[in-house]
Amino acid sequence: MKNVLNNTRKRFLMVTLFATLLSFANDASYFSFKDDAEKTSVTLSDVKAGNLLSIKDDNGMVLYKELIQKTGTYTKGFDLTSLPDGSYFFELDKDVEITTIPFTVNNNTVAFQKELESTIFKPVTRIKGDMVYISRLSLNKAPLEIAVYFTSENGVTSVPELMHSETITNTENVSRIFRLSGLNKGDYKIVYKTEGKVFTESISK
Known part of the structure; x- marks a missing residue:
C-alpha cells in the first residue's frame, strides 16, 4: 500500500497558513x-x-x-x-x-x-489534483493520529477499509503529502485524532 498511497515524507510548509496560525496563537483572548x-x-x-x-x-x-x-x-x-x-x-x-x-x-x-485558556489548531487538508496536502500546527507538539479509509465505490457504501495510518509525535509543524493516483475510484475519509478531539475529512476520487 505504501507504493500506492505514497507519503513523500517531505516537509511541506504552507507559509501563509502557518503565519496566520501563529498570529492567532499570539493574539489576546x-x-x-x-x-x-x-x-x-x-x-x-x-x-x-x-x-x-x-x-x-x-x-x-x-x-x-x-x-x-x-x-x-x-x-x-x-x-x-x-x-x-x-x-x-x-x-x-x-x-x-x-x-x-x-x-x-x-x-x-x-x-x-x-x-x-487553551487553543487547539485543527488539521488542515488541501486537495490539488491527485495530491492531498495535510498540515497541523501544535505549539505543544501534541501527538497526531492520521488514518485514511476507503469508504465507497461507484456510490455503493462498503465497510471502511484502512488504507494507511500513522502517529506523529514531538512535532510542532506537521506536514504530509499523499498521492491518490493509482487508487480505486470512490470515496475516502481521513480521520485525525489529537488532544482528545476527532476531525474527519471526506475525499471523492
Whole structure:
C-alpha cells in the first residue's frame, strides 16, 4: 500500500497558513466576561458567522450550543449560577482552531480560569489534483493520529477499509503529502485524532 498511497515524507510548509496560525496563537483572548447579580455577560471578539459556541461539562457533555449568526463581536448573557457545582468550560469552534476556557461553579459563584485558556489548531487538508496536502500546527507538539479509509465505490457504501495510518509525535509543524493516483475510484475519509478531539475529512476520487 505504501507504493500506492505514497507519503513523500517531505516537509511541506504552507507559509501563509502557518503565519496566520501563529498570529492567532499570539493574539489576546477571544473571550471577555462581565458579571452582574444574575448573569455573566460573555463577549467574543473577531468571530465569524458559522462559528460554534458551546458550554460543556468536565466530561465533555454539551450543555449548550449556538451557531454564531453574525461576523464581528458577539455578546450574550448566561445564568451560569443555575448550573450544579462543578467544573465546566466554554468552547469556541472556529475555522481552523478551537479555543476553550474553563470555569467553576461553587455555591452560586462562578469563577473563570483565564490562565488555563487553551487553543487547539485543527488539521488542515488541501486537495490539488491527485495530491492531498495535510498540515497541523501544535505549539505543544501534541501527538497526531492520521488514518485514511476507503469508504465507497461507484456510490455503493462498503465497510471502511484502512488504507494507511500513522502517529506523529514531538512535532510542532506537521506536514504530509499523499498521492491518490493509482487508487480505486470512490470515496475516502481521513480521520485525525489529537488532544482528545476527532476531525474527519471526506475525499471523492
